[in-house]
Amino acid sequence: MKVILRENVDKLGRTGDIVVVADGYGRNYLLPRGLAAKASTKDVKQLEHQKRIIQYREEKQRSEAQDLAKRLDAVACTLARKVGDEDRLFGSVTTRDIEEALHREGIPIDRKRIILEEPIKKLGAYSIAVKLHPEVTATVKITVVKE
Numbered sequence: 001m002k003v004i005l006r007e008n009v010d011k012l013g014r015t016g017d018i019v020v021v022a023d024g025y026g027r028n029y030l031l032p033r034g035l036a037a038k039a040s041t042k043d044v045k046q047l048e049h050q051k052r053i054i055q056y057r058e059e060k061q062r063s064e065a066q067d068l069a070k071r072l073d074a075v076a077c078t079l080a081r082k083v084g085d086e087d088r089l090f091g092s093v094t095t096r097d098i099e100e101a102l103h104r105e106g107i108p109i110d111r112k113r114i115i116l117e118e119p120i121k122k123l124g125a126y127s128i129a130v131k132l133h134p135e136v137t138a139t140v141k142i143t144v145v146k147e
Contacts, residue, residue: 092119
């Protein structure tokens, strides 16, 4: 089955691509969820117009993400936590804590975009990556200090 992707689908393609998929996958998954449309000759012609609209929307999202990345690169948050022996934290600093600190700074970021390999359990300064767009990643400076 030939389909036109309406949204990015992992391991299949990007928005606007014409791909060939198994009939069941297209009929039972892609089409009902609105992720793709059947590729007829009429749809292929309409795709050219859709691609221009999609490209404009993606450029706008990328530029907004780059602006937000510049703001995030300038931000430095300080988190105060209780500590025990050897400057180890009681508990840890998670993406939720970083999200709340950024909200206090006036930058609303969803915690799912914050890339934290493992929770922070020691005092110190950390650089945390924030994935704003598939092509744009910012860095936030977090300092964990003794309460």
